[in-house]
Amino acid sequence: VFGTNTVYLFRHPERADPSQPEVEYDWEFAQKEVSKYDRTLSTLKSPTHAPQSNSQTKEIENKLKEVEEKLTQDKAEAEKHLKEQQDKYERKIRELEEKMLIESEAQKYEMEKKKAEQEEREMLS
Numbered sequence: 001v002f003g004t005n006t007v008y009l010f011r012h013p014e015r016a017d018p019s020q021p022e023v024e025y026d027w028e029f030a031q032k033e034v035s036k037y038d039r040t041l042s043t044l045k046s047p048t049h050a051p052q053s054n055s056q057t058k059e060i061e062n063k064l065k066e067v068e069e070k071l072t073q074d075k076a077e078a079e080k081h082l083k084e085q086q087d088k089y090e091r092k093i094r095e096l097e098e099k100m101l102i103e104s105e106a107q108k109y110e111m112e113k114k115k116a117e118q119e120e121r122e123m124l125s
Contacts, residue, residue: 041067
C-alpha cells in the first residue's frame, strides 16, 4: 500500500498467498496501516524508547536513516516527475494555443477575402 491522500494497493498475482484469507482493502484499512507505520516510526524516534543494547540502538538508527533517506529520495523523484509532466502539458497547451491563433487568423483572412469578393461582385453588378 502506498500513497498519502490517495492510497493504492498493488497485489502481485504470482506472489499472492492462497493460504491467507481474503481481506477487504479499503480506505479505512489503508489509513490504519499508515497510522500503524507512523506510530512505529514515532516510537523509534522517541527518547523514551530504550533499546536493550548499543548495537540495537545503532541498528534502529541506521534503519531509521535509511527509511528517511528513501522517503526523501522518493519525494524528490515524485516532484521531478510531476515537474516534467507539468512542463510537458504546458508546452502542449502553448502549441495548441498557437495553432488555434493561426487557424483563427486564417479563418479571419478567409472571411475578409470572401467579403471583399462579394463586395466586388456587387459593385460589378
